[in-house]
Amino acid sequence: MKTILVVDGYNIIGAWPDLKRLRDLxxxxxRDRLIDMMAEYQGFSGHQVIIVFDAYFVQGTEKKYNNSKVEVIFTKENETADERIERLASELIKINTRVYVATSDYTEQRTIFAQGAYRKSARELLQEMGYIQKEIDKKLNEKIEKRPSSRIQLSREVSEIFEKWRRGNL
Incomplete structure (x- = not known):
């Protein structure tokens, strides 16, 4: 079954302490940091990620682009992120697709839940990101530990001889 995570961008930025501090600066x-984090989430989980940012007071049409294979949507003029997320959720929900919407907006959670999508609060997503980061770090450390010190597997004795040659001690 395909899983899609739709993220209410500014809602998550306002709810996560590190992003909120960065937003104030x-x-x-x-926004870029959230996109990077969601790219890591997508890469680790295998779920498609779509981030929606509210451009309610910006003139123009809806803008979409892909950043690290994460789809980023800026809403069109006079459209809120909530409206776009609701429309997107109803378009994406199919028998073989599970749609989650990450937002802490209670009204939005109820609306998308009524459409058949699942909700994920900002706090739940932050906890999941913490777990994912720990798993990524763990896998990275395992790879580093397993990596041989040289490209050619050498016995310890031969490695010591080469090291002595390198230092001019032989």
């Missing part, structure tokens, strides 16, 4: 950097 540089909103674009907070």
């Amino acid at each position: 540089d909103l674009a950097a907070a």
